[in-house]
Amino acid sequence: MNTYKPRPKELATEYLESYILENNLKAHDRLPPERELSQMWNLNRVTLRSAIASMEAAGRLYSVQGRGTMVAPRFVRTLQNLESFTKYASHYEAKSETRLLSFSKVECDKHLSQRFQRMLGEKLYRISRLRILDGVPIMIENAFIPCDLAPGLEEHDLVKGSLFAVLERSYGLIMDHGEEKASITAATAEEAEYLEIKPDSPAFWIVSTTRTPDDVVVEYCRTVARVDVVEMSSVLRWDYAGGADHE
Amino acid sequence: MSDANYKSPLYIQLREVIRSKIEDGEYPVGTAIPSESQLAETYDLNPLSVRSALSALKYEGLLRSVQGKGVFVNGPKAERDLETLGGYRQTMDERSIAAHTRVLLKALRPAGPYYSRLLDLEEDDSLWFTRRIDYMDNEPVALEEIYIPEKILPSYGDVDIELFSIYDIFTWNGLRPTDADQTLRVLFLEPSRAKLINLTADQAVMELSNLTRDAKGQKIEFTRNYVRPDKTEFFTHYAKE
Known part of the structure; x- marks a missing residue:
C-alpha cells in the first residue's frame, strides 16, 4: 500500500491546529512567537x-503588527434549534446587539405566497x-410574518426582545419546527456595508x-451571514430502521 | 435581500427580473440567457450593472458561465439532507443523478499531532488518507478528504472505493455510524486544489466537515468535503427541544 507523507506546510498547519486544541485557545488568545514554534516543532520558519498565512486567509488566525498572531473569533451557529440571539450570544x-434596519409591510409576491x-x-x-456580537456585525x-397572525407587531420591541418570544407571549404562536437551507450568495453593496465586508x-x-405545532407557517426568514466569522454546525444522526442502537 | 422595488439599485432590479424569468420558465434550464451586451441594451443599463446582477445569480447557482459559450440557466441542485443516513453517494444514488467518484490518492499516513487528537489515536498510529473527486453528470462537484484510523478498517486498502461507498465498507466490518458532528464553512481553496473541482482560487467553496462516531462513541472517520456552491445546498430540519 502507498504511504503518504504530509507536505511540510500541511504538517505545519496540523501542528498549529493541534496546539490550538491542546491549549484550548480561544478567540484572541495569542500564539507563541514564530521562532519558538519553529524550534519546538523543528520546522523551517518560511x-x-x-x-x-493560509490559516489567516481562512479566517482561523489573525496577526497584529507588534502583537503577534492570535486565534480569530468564530461564532458557531447551530442549525437545528430555535434559540434566541441573546441566548446564543451568552x-x-x-x-x-441588534439594530433594526427596517420594519415594513409588504405584499406576498409569487415566491412568498408559495412559502406561506x-x-x-x-x-x-x-x-x-x-x-452584532462583540462589536462585530455577523448577520x-x-x-417575514403574516400580519393577520400578529396584528400590531410593530408595537413590540424587537431590538431588545426576542421575536419568537413576542410571538409566543403576545400572540400564542408557538414556534415548534421548521426547515432550513444553507448556500452561498454574493453580498450586495448594501449588505456589505452593514456587515463591514467588501461588496x-x-x-x-x-x-x-418555521411553523407552529399544527404546521402553520409563521415565519420565513432570509439570512445573509459573514463567512469569515460565522460557521454553522449540526449533528447528523443515522436513523436505522427498527430504531438506533442503544448499548 | 431579494425583494426589490423601483428605488432599488438597477443591478438588483435586473437580478430580480432575471430570477423571475428563470422561475417562470422564460429562460429554460440548460439554455443560454441573452448576452451581457444584449441585456445592457434591452434595459439601457451599463455593462457593469449587468455584470453585478449576473454575478450574484451565479453565486446562488441559478446561472453559470461556460467559457466561450455564454451564461446558462443551471439545473436543480442535488439536495444533501443533513439528517438522513449515508454519505454523498447514497444521497445522490437515491436521487438517481449520474454520480461517480475518482480517487486521486489513497494511502497510509501517520496520524500526526492533529489527527491523533481529533480521532483519539497516538501520533504514530496509521490513518487511511483518501482524496477523491465526486462527479455528477461528469462534472466535478466536490473534493473529499477522508481520514479513517487503520485499526478501524484494516481492509480499507483492498476495497475499490470508486465502486463501493465507505458507508458500505463500515457496514461490512460490523460498524454502524450513529452520529456525526458537522461543521459548515465557506472558504477559499489554494489554486491547486480549487482547480480539481474546476474553480479558480477567487471562487469560494462550502466545506462540510464530519466527525463520525459509532454506537460505542468511538471516532471512526473524519471527512472534509469541499463542495462547489453552485452544485449543492445543505438542507436541514429543526424542532423545539
Whole structure:
C-alpha cells in the first residue's frame, strides 16, 4: 500500500491546529512567537509562516503588527434549534446587539405566497435586523410574518426582545419546527456595508421556514451571514430502521 | 435581500427580473440567457450593472458561465439532507443523478499531532488518507478528504472505493455510524486544489466537515468535503427541544 507523507506546510498547519486544541485557545488568545514554534516543532520558519498565512486567509488566525498572531473569533451557529440571539450570544460570553434596519409591510409576491401558502397580495410584516456580537456585525436577518397572525407587531420591541418570544407571549404562536437551507450568495453593496465586508464577497445565504405545532407557517426568514466569522454546525444522526442502537 | 422595488439599485432590479424569468420558465434550464451586451441594451443599463446582477445569480447557482459559450440557466441542485443516513453517494444514488467518484490518492499516513487528537489515536498510529473527486453528470462537484484510523478498517486498502461507498465498507466490518458532528464553512481553496473541482482560487467553496462516531462513541472517520456552491445546498430540519 502507498504511504503518504504530509507536505511540510500541511504538517505545519496540523501542528498549529493541534496546539490550538491542546491549549484550548480561544478567540484572541495569542500564539507563541514564530521562532519558538519553529524550534519546538523543528520546522523551517518560511514553511511555518506560509502555514500561518493560509490559516489567516481562512479566517482561523489573525496577526497584529507588534502583537503577534492570535486565534480569530468564530461564532458557531447551530442549525437545528430555535434559540434566541441573546441566548446564543451568552454561550460565547459575547455582548450581543441588534439594530433594526427596517420594519415594513409588504405584499406576498409569487415566491412568498408559495412559502406561506397564502394569496398573492396578502400583507406580511418584513423585519430586517442586523445582529452584532462583540462589536462585530455577523448577520442580517430578514423575517417575514403574516400580519393577520400578529396584528400590531410593530408595537413590540424587537431590538431588545426576542421575536419568537413576542410571538409566543403576545400572540400564542408557538414556534415548534421548521426547515432550513444553507448556500452561498454574493453580498450586495448594501449588505456589505452593514456587515463591514467588501461588496460581492461570498456570504452564507440561509433560508428558513418555521411553523407552529399544527404546521402553520409563521415565519420565513432570509439570512445573509459573514463567512469569515460565522460557521454553522449540526449533528447528523443515522436513523436505522427498527430504531438506533442503544448499548 | 431579494425583494426589490423601483428605488432599488438597477443591478438588483435586473437580478430580480432575471430570477423571475428563470422561475417562470422564460429562460429554460440548460439554455443560454441573452448576452451581457444584449441585456445592457434591452434595459439601457451599463455593462457593469449587468455584470453585478449576473454575478450574484451565479453565486446562488441559478446561472453559470461556460467559457466561450455564454451564461446558462443551471439545473436543480442535488439536495444533501443533513439528517438522513449515508454519505454523498447514497444521497445522490437515491436521487438517481449520474454520480461517480475518482480517487486521486489513497494511502497510509501517520496520524500526526492533529489527527491523533481529533480521532483519539497516538501520533504514530496509521490513518487511511483518501482524496477523491465526486462527479455528477461528469462534472466535478466536490473534493473529499477522508481520514479513517487503520485499526478501524484494516481492509480499507483492498476495497475499490470508486465502486463501493465507505458507508458500505463500515457496514461490512460490523460498524454502524450513529452520529456525526458537522461543521459548515465557506472558504477559499489554494489554486491547486480549487482547480480539481474546476474553480479558480477567487471562487469560494462550502466545506462540510464530519466527525463520525459509532454506537460505542468511538471516532471512526473524519471527512472534509469541499463542495462547489453552485452544485449543492445543505438542507436541514429543526424542532423545539
